[in-house]
Structure formats: structure tokens, C-alpha cells
Amino acid sequence: MQKFSLRLYVVALIAAIVFAPISTTTAADFKREVIYQIITDRFFDGSSTNNNPSQSSGLYDSTKTNWRAYWGGDLAGIQQKMSYLAGLGVTAIWISPPVDNLNTNIPDGGGNPTASYHGYQARDFKRIEEHFGNSSNTWTEFDNLVSAAHSNGIKVIIDFAPNHSTQNNAGEFGALYDNGTLLGNYSSDSNGYFHHNANISGGGWDDRYQVQYYTLFDLSDINQEHATMDSYLKAAAQLFQQHGVDGFRIDAVKHLNWGWQYSLANSIYSYGDSFLFGEWYQGNTSDPLYRDSYKFANKSGISLLDFPLNTAIRNVFGSNANFSDIDSVISTEGGNFTWKEDLVTFIDNHDMSRFLSLNNNNNRLHEALAFVLTGRGIPCIYYGTEQYLHNDTSGGTDPYNRPMMVNFNTSTTAYQLVSTLSALRRNNPAIGYGSMGQRWINNDVYIYERKFFGNVVLIAINKNETTGYSISGLNTSLPAGSYSDYMSGLVGGSSISVSSGSGGNNPVTTFTLPAHTVGVWQFTEGASTPQIGSIGPTAGQSGVKTVIAGKNFGSTTGTVKFGTTTATVNSWSPTSITVTTPSVTNGNYSVTVTNSSSQVSNSIQYTVLTAKLIPITFTVNNASPTQVGDYIFLTGSTVELSNWATTWDAAVGPMLTPNYPNWFLVASVPAGQTIQFKFIKIAANGTVTWEAGSNHSYTVPTSGTGFVTVNWQY
Numbered sequence: 001m002q003k004f005s006l007r008l009y010v011v012a013l014i015a016a017i018v019f020a021p022i023s024t025t026t027a028a029d030f031k032r033e034v035i036y037q038i039i040t041d042r043f044f045d046g047s048s049t050n051n052n053p054s055q056s057s058g059l060y061d062s063t064k065t066n067w068r069a070y071w072g073g074d075l076a077g078i079q080q081k082m083s084y085l086a087g088l089g090v091t092a093i094w095i096s097p098p099v100d101n102l103n104t105n106i107p108d109g110g111g112n113p114t115a116s117y118h119g120y121q122a123r124d125f126k127r128i129e130e131h132f133g134n135s136s137n138t139w140t141e142f143d144n145l146v147s148a149a150h151s152n153g154i155k156v157i158i159d160f161a162p163n164h165s166t167q168n169n170a171g172e173f174g175a176l177y178d179n180g181t182l183l184g185n186y187s188s189d190s191n192g193y194f195h196h197n198a199n200i201s202g203g204g205w206d207d208r209y210q211v212q213y214y215t216l217f218d219l220s221d222i223n224q225e226h227a228t229m230d231s232y233l234k235a236a237a238q239l240f241q242q243h244g245v246d247g248f249r250i251d252a253v254k255h256l257n258w259g260w261q262y263s264l265a266n267s268i269y270s271y272g273d274s275f276l277f278g279e280w281y282q283g284n285t286s287d288p289l290y291r292d293s294y295k296f297a298n299k300s301g302i303s304l305l306d307f308p309l310n311t312a313i314r315n316v317f318g319s320n321a322n323f324s325d326i327d328s329v330i331s332t333e334g335g336n337f338t339w340k341e342d343l344v345t346f347i348d349n350h351d352m353s354r355f356l357s358l359n360n361n362n363n364r365l366h367e368a369l370a371f372v373l374t375g376r377g378i379p380c381i382y383y384g385t386e387q388y389l390h391n392d393t394s395g396g397t398d399p400y401n402r403p404m405m406v407n408f409n410t411s412t413t414a415y416q417l418v419s420t421l422s423a424l425r426r427n428n429p430a431i432g433y434g435s436m437g438q439r440w441i442n443n444d445v446y447i448y449e450r451k452f453f454g455n456v457v458l459i460a461i462n463k464n465e466t467t468g469y470s471i472s473g474l475n476t477s478l479p480a481g482s483y484s485d486y487m488s489g490l491v492g493g494s495s496i497s498v499s500s501g502s503g504g505n506n507p508v509t510t511f512t513l514p515a516h517t518v519g520v521w522q523f524t525e526g527a528s529t530p531q532i533g534s535i536g537p538t539a540g541q542s543g544v545k546t547v548i549a550g551k552n553f554g555s556t557t558g559t560v561k562f563g564t565t566t567a568t569v570n571s572w573s574p575t576s577i578t579v580t581t582p583s584v585t586n587g588n589y590s591v592t593v594t595n596s597s598s599q600v601s602n603s604i605q606y607t608v609l610t611a612k613l614i615p616i617t618f619t620v621n622n623a624s625p626t627q628v629g630d631y632i633f634l635t636g637s638t639v640e641l642s643n644w645a646t647t648w649d650a651a652v653g654p655m656l657t658p659n660y661p662n663w664f665l666v667a668s669v670p671a672g673q674t675i676q677f678k679f680i681k682i683a684a685n686g687t688v689t690w691e692a693g694s695n696h697s698y699t700v701p702t703s704g705t706g707f708v709t710v711n712w713q714y
């Protein structure tokens with residue numbers, strides 16, 4: 001007996017060594033990652049065999065003078081640069097859409113050939129583009145890239161663009177294939193796979209109906225409520241999960257059907273661990289759809305790229321605006337986004353001029369980099385930033401913001417800066433999980449503190465190019481003591497000393513912050529109580545796995561509770577626990593961790609869904625008359641339907657009314673359940689009007705999509 005268990009133990013030990021994952025966190029907790037955004041075609045040409053494939057020959061320009069042609073970068077090229085990326089401190093790469101794209105050139109306004117080298121014109125979501133992989137469109141090079149990334153501790157995020165296929169008026173006219181089999185195209189669409197509406201333009205960009213149902217830049221707008229499209233797109237996402245991807249950057253989430261995306265996220269999380277973030281373009285927090293953006297991020301399971309903060313970062317570091325611009329976005333968003341630490345922050349990307357085209361000043365670039373790497377949110381660095389890559393033609397906007405990567409120099413200041421601050425993000429949980437509070441500010445100086453329980457990081461940035469500032473009256477939560485700059489003076493920082501004060505306000509001895517300087521000072525505590533910093537996904541039905549991440553869970557398995565119900569633990573480490581969502585009544589739960597010494601953590605919110613989600617189009621005809629600013633909402637009997645909530649932020653909606661007074665919207669609701677629901681009017685002043693009569697009732701199908709239409713009950 002003893003011999004048997006010893007042998008088992010040895011087998012288990014060997015298995016543990018062989019299968020031990022390199023990276024310590026799972027995809028569901030991305031808060032401690034550093035993302036690097038790559039346009040695959042413009043990074044590195046790892047194989048010349050795929051440069052001019054036969055099925056789409058003539059899209060490649062070896063001279064790299066046509067900025068809208070393929071230039072040769074490929075998946076093998078990214079794979080070959082993996083140690084460069086690991087040295088940079090990158091822990092996840094976001095690659096441009098890798099799926100099979102448009103096979104033809106389409107002339108631009110000036111008659112120049114343009115190809116879909118960027119990947120946003122998919123023709124087959126289940127195959128790999130021949131310019132990036134091989135001429136048979138198989139997965140070999142993709143799989144090789146994923147395993148090389150994973151063995152370097154780097155996660156892989158794909159850009160996924162299910163809003164549309166190819167252009168509807170030229171080239172392949174939207175033709176869409178399912179692993180090689182033609183499904184249909186836009187110009188002869190007898191199945192109704194596409195929406196046939198005009199391009200979004202003018203005021204349409206702020207109209208909830210038009211942004212979702214009109215056409216984005218002539219791109220064939222896929223009708224996700226068609227059951228065939230719904231299952232095709234969800235199966236494609238799952239195929240990428242099967243091929244090992246850790247996350248999805250979802251293109252144009254503002255233009256996809258919002259309600260459908262809840263079911264997309266649920267489908268991905270039901271299959272496995274992942275991190276999702278979407279592109280919801282908006283200039284600032286006064287955008288007419290800003291409220292919709294945070295409602296979406298709070299409830300859908302899809303985080304967002306932080307565009308309002310991006311604008312402020314560009315204004316402050318690029319155009320010398322006052323630091324209050326950044327500070328006010330952080331505080332406004334902080335009050336609106338439930339999962340703000342999951343917002344993905346960035347200085348620039350492939351759709352705007354690079355920072356150095358905006359302001360050709362490396363000091364300012366370093367300061368902006370230090371800000372995104374230490375500020376609230378998950379930093380995403382656009383490829384080449386660490387090499388000061390930029391081309392300023394036409395102001396450096398698309399396509400000149402997508403030059404070929406030329407240098408891979410590991411000794412630039414920017415490269416060292418990213419690498420050092422990436423290490424800090426991994427070593428001190430205050431960066432990924434902590435609060436962000438302003439401690440000292442003027443037009444040029446921003447001093448802020450990140451704090452997670454007793455773990456603290458204090459960051460000071462002076463963006464003035466010539467003037468140093470004397471910093472007096474600064475308080476911090478860092479304990480009394482002397483602190484050296486975490487970056488060892490790389491961007492001019494030096495030591496500070498802290499004496500003890502009271503109430504979390506310890507005075508920092510007056511010091512000088514020289515011109516263009518960043519100082520970073522940090523402390524990690526030795527506490528033993530479990531501390532939760534993250535849960536992901538944030539919602540799921542019974543059986544879905546969720547990951548709780550933080551500190552001090554201990555190495556011996558303890559317990560996890562959803563409210564008072566103990567959940568099954570699938571894996572347990574000192575910093576990460578995977579649990580199965582228990583079978584409890586749908587609703588919001590406080591999740592806590594108790595370690596093996598009976599110490600109980602803080603709690604974090606998780607939503608237990610009723611069942612897997614099915615996208616249903618709800619229509620109410622002849623609804624209560626509305627005035628400008630009044631909207632019709634849906635509310636109902638389960639957490640997915642808001643449990644009869646009647647507020648703007650909680651009820652489902654606002655609904656859309658292209659045919660007033662009829663209103664509709666897609667909501668993702670629990671499969672197989674008989675739901676009770678009603679429609680309400682929320683007036684501009686908040687007054688709620690219920691429709692009369694008894695509740696509507698509907699049994700949700702167990703798969704596919706569904707439609708339910710009722711008349712408003714007077």
C-alpha cells in the first residue's frame with residue numbers, strides 16, 4: 001500500500017514538473033500583464049515563402065513603398081523575436097487579425113492598390129491568412145507561435161473582428177467562408193447573413209441604433225442574430241481557444257450588436273479561461289455614448305480599451321496640457337467602471353499617429369510610458385515604441401503609423417524602462433490591483449500612489465523640460481524609511497525619505513524633482529491575511545470556472561465561498577485559485593477566500609448567471625409615448641434581466657426605436673429558462689412608468705438565437 005502511494009507520488013511529481021506552466025497567472029487575471037500590440041505584417045519577415053502566395057498574388061510590395069500592401073511580416077517572424085519580447089518585459093502580445101483575409105487588391109481613392117495587410121477584412125474566420133502562415137491556410141505557424149510564446153511566459157491575444165467581413169462594394173463583396181466552404185456574400189444575401197444599411201455617418205456615430213446596425217466604412221455588416229452567423233462566429237472564437245489563445249481584443253465593439261456580445265463573452269468563458277477587451281472608440285467621458293460604454297464594460301464580461309484616458313495622455317504628454325486632464329479622467333472613470341483595473345491603457349495604436357509624430361520628444365515618451373506602466377489599468381505598448389519608431393508623413397496617421405519594425409535594440413532607454421516597470425508590476429500587487437490616488441499635482445507634476453492593502457507604489461512625474469520643482473507637503477502611505485528609485489535613476493529619479501505621520505499620511509521630506517524626471521518608490525508588506533485583487537470572468541453560470549487572484553492564499557488549499565456556499569476548488573496557489581461557479585440562485589455574490597489558517601480575505605463581486613446565455617431580440621410595439629430623453633427599457637425576473645431593476649444603469653437598455661413607437665433590442669438571457677419580463681419607460685427626469693397587466697413570459701431556446709415580440713400593455 002505504502003509502495004503504491006509512493007509510486008503515485010513520484011508519478012504526480014514528474015507530471016507536475018513536466019506540465020508546470022511557465023507563467024504563474026492565468027488569462028482571466030490580466031491585471032499584472034504588459035501587453036504589446038503587433039501588426040503582424042509590419043513586425044518581422046520570418047519566412048519569405050509566404051510573401052506572395054498564389055491564391056492572392058500581387059498584394060505584396062517587396063520595396064515597401066506602397067504603405068497599403070503586404071510587406072512580408074508573418075507569424076514566424078514574431079516567433080523569431082520572442083526573446084526580444086520577453087526581455088522587454090512583455091507578458092502578452094496582441095496580434096492583428098490572423099484569419100484568412102480578402103484575396104484581392106481594391107483601389108483606393110487615388111487608384112492605388114490596397115490590400116488587407118492589417119487583417120480587418122476577414123473572409124474565413126476559421127483559417128489562417130496565407131501571408132502570415134502558409135499557402136494552405138492551415139494552423140501550423142499559428143500553433144508554433146503560440147507554443148513559442150507560452151514557453152517564454154508570453155500570452156497570446158488575437159484581434160477578433162466579428163462585426164464584418166470584407167468590403168461590400170468591391171473585391172469579394174463580403175464573401176464569407178466556413179473553413180473553406182462558402183456561406184454567402186453581401187451582394188446576393190438570400191439568407192440574411194448581413195445587415196444592408198447605409199454607412200454610419202454624421203450624427204449616426206452617436207445614434208445607438210445606427211452605430212450597431214449601420215455599415216462601418218463599406219464593410220459587410222454581419223447579422224449576428226442570424227443563428228448561422230451566431231454559431232459560426234462563436235465556433236471560430238472557440239477554435240482559437242482550442243489553438244491556445246489566452247485572450248481576444250474585440251474589434252469595433254461599439255459597432256457590433258451590444259447585447260449579442262454578452263453571449264459571445266459567455267460562450268468564450270464557458271469554454272475556458274480568457275481575457276476579453278474591446279475597442280469602443282470615444283474621445284472623452286463627455287461622449288454621448290460614454291454611459292453606454294461603461295454599462296457595457298460593467299456587465300458584458302468584455303473590458304475596454306481606455307480611449308478617454310488615451311486622449312488625456314496624448315494631450316498632457318504630447319501637447320503639454322495640464323496634468324489635471326489625466327487626473328480627472330481617472331477619477332470620473334473610477335466612479336463609473338466597476339472593473340476599472342481591467343481597462344487597457346495606451347499611448348498610441350494603429351489608428352492614430354504615433355506619439356513621436358505628435359511630439360518628437362523622447363523625454364515625453366518616457367514619461368508617458370512610465371505613466372501607463374504604473375497607472376491604473378493594463379498597459380498596452382504599440383510595437384516599435386521602445387525603438388522610437390515613427391514616420392511623420394501626413395502627420396503620421398494611418399498608414400504611416402504602421403512602419404516596418406527595423407531595430408531590435410535591447411539597450412534603448414525606452415526598452416529598459418518597459419522592462420523594469422514590467423518587473424515592478426509583477427513584483428508589487430499595488431500596480432495591478434491597487435487604488436490610484438493623486439497625492440500632489442500642478443500643471444507639470446503628477447504624483448500618485450497605488451495601494452493594495454499595505455503594498456504601496458508612489459510615482460512622481462515632472463514633464464517640464466527645463467524647470468525642476470521643490471516638492472513639499474507630500475504625504476504617502478509608504479512606511480517611514482528611505483526609498484531609492486525603482487528605476488535606478490533611468491529617467492532621473494533619486495531617493496526620498498519618509499517619516500511617520502498619522503492616518504496613512506506619512507510626510508515625505510521636501511525634495512527636488514528635476515525637469516523631465518520620473519521617480520518610482522515602492523514597498524511590499526509581509527501580511528498573511530488573504531487579499532483578493534481580481535476575479536475573472538466576473539460572471540458565469542454554474543459550472544463555469546473563474547479565477548481569483550491576489551496574495552497570501554497560502555500553498556495549502558483553503559476554501560472559497562460565494563456568499564455562504566462553498567465552491568469546488570480546481571487549483572490553488574499562493575496567488576491564484578480556480579473555482580467552479582456553484583449551483584446557487586442567480587444573482588450577485590460576494591466571493592471570499594479563507595486560507596488554511598482560517599484567515600478570511602476581503603470580498604469581491606461575482607455574478608452567478610441562471611444558465612448559459614442566448615441572444616434574443618425583444619420587441620415591444622406601440623410602447624408608451626416618449627419625449628426627448630425618455631427611453632424604453634426591458635426588465636425582468638433573473639439577474640440577466642436585472643431582477644426587475646428600474647434604473648438607467650441597471651435595467652436592460654435603452655432600447656432602440658428605428659420604427660417609433662416600436663422599440664427593440666438584443667439581450668442575452670438564460671438558455672432553456674422561462675423568463676418573466678416587462679417593459680418600462682424611464683423618463684429623462686428618472687420617472688419610471690411600468691406597462692400595465694401581468695408579466696410577459698417567454699421560454700428561451702436552449703441554443704441558437706430567438707425573437708419575441710409583444711405589444712405594450714396599456
Ligand code: NOJ
Binds near residue numbers: 118120252350351
Ligand atoms: C478598428 C480597427 O482598429 C481599425 O484598424 C479597423 O480598420 C476598423 N476597426 C475596422 O475593422
Ligand code: NOJ
Binds near residue numbers: 644690691694695
Ligand atoms: C415588478 C414585477 O412584478 C412586475 O410584473 C410589476 O408589474 C412591477 N413590479 C410593478 O408592480
